[in-house]
Amino acid sequence: MDHRSHSITTLAALTGVLAYLTPIGWVLAFVIHIIRKEEYPAFHLRQAGGIYLTLAILLFLSTIPYLGFLLWLLGLILCFFLWVVGFMGAVQSYRTIIPYFGPYFQSWFNISRLLGGYSDED
Structure with missing residues (x-):
């Protein structure tokens, strides 16, 4: 699901891109x-945060002898693909749900209720 976010501010757009650059970003x-x-950066924070959490879990699983390395390698390739999809969406000011995991990341990491200030009904 892609849709252009025309009403976003420049800071919101940059914040969305920044979320994908590194965990520090x-x-x-x-x-x-x-x-x-704002909702636009929150969308990309949930997407990028889910990718980084997945990478952390894969790093933990990599400690399993033999199988762990295979899981880590396949997961790294998958996460790179998901990262590219999300990052390109953020650069183009789209809200691009990353394949398969995106809807889960959006529901699991929905912190808008805690922070308040906007509605996720978008």
Whole structure:
């Protein structure tokens, strides 16, 4: 599901891109989001955060002898693909749900109720 976000601010667009750059970029984007509370960066924070969490789980699973390395390698390739899809969507100011995992990341990491300030009904 792609749809262009025409009404986003420049800061929101940059925050969405920043969330994908590195885990440190994600933390900075999260801090900006706490201050500005806009839905567009929250969307990309959930997507990128889910990818980074998946990478952390894969890193943990990589400690399993033999099988762990195979899981890590396949998961790394998958996460790279998901990262490219999400990052390209953010660069183009789209809300691109990453394949398969995106809807789960959107529901699991929905913190808008805690932060308040906007509605996720978009």
